[in-house]
Amino acid sequence: MLTIDALRAYGADVEDGLKRCLDNEAFYLRLVNTVIPDTKVGELSAAIAAGDLDKAFELAHALKGMYGNLSLTPLSGPVSEITELLRSRTVTDYGPLMETILSRKAELEELAK
Amino acid sequence: MEKTARRKKNIHRKVLIVDDEFINRQLLGAIVEREYEVLFAENGLRAMEKINDDPGRISLILLDLLMPEVNGYELLEFLKADEELRRIPVIVLTSDKSAEVRSLNMGAADFIPKTYDAPEVIMARVGRSIELAEDNVMIQEAENDELTGLYTKEFFFQYSKQRDRYLKDVDMDALVLNINRFHLVNELYGRDYGARVLQITADCIRDYLDRYDGLGARCGADDFYIYVPHREDHGELLELCTQKLSSELDNSSVSYRLGVYARADMQADIEQRFDRANLACSKKLSPYLNTVSVYDEKLHETELFNEKLMNDMDKALREKQFVVYYQPKYDIRGDRPVLTSAEALIRWVHPELGMVSPGAFIPLFEENGLIQKLDRYVWREAAAQTALWKKTYGITVPVSVNVSRIDIYDPELENELLHIVSSEGLSPREYLLEITESAYTDNSTQITETVSRLRADGFRVEMDDFGSGYSSLNMLTALPIDALKLDMKFIKNICTSSKDLRMVELMMEIAAFLAVPVIAEGVETREQYELLKKTGCDIIQGYYFSRPVPPADFDKLIEKEKNDSKEESRC
Numbered sequence: 001m002l003t004i005d006a007l008r009a010y011g012a013d014v015e016d017g018l019k020r021c022l023d024n025e026a027f028y029l030r031l032v033n034t035v036i037p038d039t040k041v042g043e044l045s046a047a048i049a050a051g052d053l054d055k056a057f058e059l060a061h062a063l064k065g066m067y068g069n070l071s072l073t074p075l076s077g078p079v080s081e082i083t084e085l086l087r088s089r090t091v092t093d094y095g096p097l098m099e100t101i102l103s104r105k106a107e108l109e110e111l112a113k
Numbered sequence: 114m115e116k117t118a119r120r121k122k123n124i125h126r127k128v129l130i131v132d133d134e135f136i137n138r139q140l141l142g143a144i145v146e147r148e149y150e151v152l153f154a155e156n157g158l159r160a161m162e163k164i165n166d167d168p169g170r171i172s173l174i175l176l177d178l179l180m181p182e183v184n185g186y187e188l189l190e191f192l193k194a195d196e197e198l199r200r201i202p203v204i205v206l207t208s209d210k211s212a213e214v215r216s217l218n219m220g221a222a223d224f225i226p227k228t229y230d231a232p233e234v235i236m237a238r239v240g241r242s243i244e245l246a247e248d249n250v251m252i253q254e255a256e257n258d259e260l261t262g263l264y265t266k267e268f269f270f271q272y273s274k275q276r277d278r279y280l281k282d283v284d285m286d287a288l289v290l291n292i293n294r295f296h297l298v299n300e301l302y303g304r305d306y307g308a309r310v311l312q313i314t315a316d317c318i319r320d321y322l323d324r325y326d327g328l329g330a331r332c333g334a335d336d337f338y339i340y341v342p343h344r345e346d347h348g349e350l351l352e353l354c355t356q357k358l359s360s361e362l363d364n365s366s367v368s369y370r371l372g373v374y375a376r377a378d379m380q381a382d383i384e385q386r387f388d389r390a391n392l393a394c395s396k397k398l399s400p401y402l403n404t405v406s407v408y409d410e411k412l413h414e415t416e417l418f419n420e421k422l423m424n425d426m427d428k429a430l431r432e433k434q435f436v437v438y439y440q441p442k443y444d445i446r447g448d449r450p451v452l453t454s455a456e457a458l459i460r461w462v463h464p465e466l467g468m469v470s471p472g473a474f475i476p477l478f479e480e481n482g483l484i485q486k487l488d489r490y491v492w493r494e495a496a497a498q499t500a501l502w503k504k505t506y507g508i509t510v511p512v513s514v515n516v517s518r519i520d521i522y523d524p525e526l527e528n529e530l531l532h533i534v535s536s537e538g539l540s541p542r543e544y545l546l547e548i549t550e551s552a553y554t555d556n557s558t559q560i561t562e563t564v565s566r567l568r569a570d571g572f573r574v575e576m577d578d579f580g581s582g583y584s585s586l587n588m589l590t591a592l593p594i595d596a597l598k599l600d601m602k603f604i605k606n607i608c609t610s611s612k613d614l615r616m617v618e619l620m621m622e623i624a625a626f627l628a629v630p631v632i633a634e635g636v637e638t639r640e641q642y643e644l645l646k647k648t649g650c651d652i653i654q655g656y657y658f659s660r661p662v663p664p665a666d667f668d669k670l671i672e673k674e675k676n677d678s679k680e681e682s683r684c
Binding site: 019020021022024027031034035058061062064065066068069070076087 | 133134135136137139140143144147177179206208209227228229231232
């Protein structure tokens with residue numbers, strides 16, 4: 001089960017996230033729980049693999065907002081990074097960055113089990 | 114800020130959150146719903162539906178930019194295109210610097226960075242944007258006169274001051290434009306027509322302002338204020354207005370009065386500058402023609418002088434600075450003119466200004482209502498003097514006093530007059546009242562009643578300034594009066610103008626028809642006297658016999674009269 005302590009251990013800036021949730025822990029956890037089953041990370045990976053950078057940017061941009069607002073720092077950091085690269089449609093190897101994102105998403109999913 | 118928030122606390126407001134991300138909607142919703150009712154839309158299209166479902170009720174939109182269907186930019190455009198909807202403030206949610214600029218240019222009120230600020234910051238931004246937008250609507254409504262679209266007075270002064278700060282070295286003219294007899298335009302042609310006249314006038318003023326780079330306002334019903342760089346002649350504005358009125362309304366009877374305060378003194382307040390233009394405008398030249406009057410120092414001095422008189426009046430009454438002079442009236446029907454009565458005339462011996470003429474202060478006191486106090490003062494003095502003469506010489510020289518228009522409406526008038534004469538031991542028969550003709554035309558029922566009661570009490574009533582007003586013959590026959598007093602201006606030219614002489618003869622015929630004596634005042638020469646005697650005038654007052662004199666000098670006139678009549682009876 002997802003807990004505040006577990007999120008803190010995961011590396012989330014829990015205090016910052018809670019502030020945005022008016023210090024309501026239950027509300028914060030509920031919101032984090034709703035982003036866990038979200039499938040955009042997988043879709044982002046697929047879009048990059050397919051070379052569809054427009055779609056990839058849209059997805060990354062959305063994820064950045066989501067993770068950023070919940071202060072899920074381990075995810076929002078690399079997602080911001082990839083968003084900025086995608087914004088300028090930089091042609092580069094997105095593989096390593098995508099790997100980081102996928103693994104951190106998996107870690108988060110673990111916390112919720 | 115805190116005060117504003119408190120002031121507006123009880124107003125119900127709705128905030129629409131438009132974001133395709135569930136998390137973002139939830140987060141923002143939780144923050145905003147503490148003070149606002151929250152509506153959600155997951156894209157621009159749904160947002161349009163919500164806005165249309167709730168017309169005029171949404172106070173603010175929080176808008177994400179990148180969304181499926183209709184995105185944030187498209188929604189901004191949709192809002193901007195609509196006269197009403199563009200008033201709704203939009204705060205854009207974005208993490209992209211270039212998007213911030215673009216959305217602000219598209220009309221967004223503010224932006225909130227995509228990784229949201231602390232809730233307090235968001236609430237402050239939301240509150241501030243709503244407040245600004247609401248104030249803006251109020252300002253727009255208060256800024257312009259609804260009918261003409263010109264500024265309202267307060268904003269006009271504000272913008273004029275602002276202009277002065279930036280254009281310090283430009284000579285400016287303050288103009289006040291007024292429509293002559295505008296109430297009659299309304300009455301004759303109806304209010305809608307009056308409104309059209311005002312609108313057309315405002316259009317012409319706008320043209321003029323565009324041409325010469327000025328500001329304009331409508332202040333009050335038919336007063337327009339105009340602030341423009343100096344020009345030698347502003348007559349062009351009047352021509353513009355008149356031409357447009359005649360081409361659009363086929364009306365050439367409306368005319369204007371323009372008051373100009375040229376090269377206004379920039380040390381004076383803007384309000385003061387327009388007071389001066391107003392003063393120039395209030396100078397009534399012709400009610401039927403376009404007229405321009407220019408403010409000058411003399412006008413200003415007159416104004417200051419008047420102001421001083423008004424301020425000093427109460428003190429003057431207390432300190433008895435007013436003195437009553439008496440001008441004799443002579444009965445000229447017999448061989449020898451006989452002193453028959455007198456008129457009480459007020460003089461003001463001002464401690465600083467010296468002798469102030471009644472022509473200077475009476476109109477002022479009529480305006481501010483102080484005339485009633487002054488009248489009563491004269492009434493008491495005249496009664497006391499009559500009583501004194503009666504005691505000294507054993508005869509009554511009835512003195513006529515002026516009853517002002519405003520006195521007629523005073524329900525206490527009759528009692529006060531009765532009290533004044535009786536407290537001096539006089540009967541009303543020994544006291545004369547003068548009421549100006551124009552007072553009769555104001556409200557003939559009221560005055561007929563009042564005068565009838567006064568006459569029933571025994572007072573004798575003379576109609577003053579006869580010929581200056583517009584009495585109808587019909588009204589005259591119904592009026593209870595004891596004498597007609599011809600307006601002075603007819604007497605003035607009686608010897609040189611056959612028309613004036615004819616007028617006097619006509620008025621005497623009227624008096625004969627009414628069976629009342631005629632009194633001519635302002636008689637200065639022997640010629641006038643003889644002519645009037647020949648035409649059948651009964652009583653004469655004027656410099657020919659005597660100027661108004663203080664009581665001590667009048668004593669001599671009475672003594673002379675007593676001697677003359679003694680002589681006569683001896684013969």
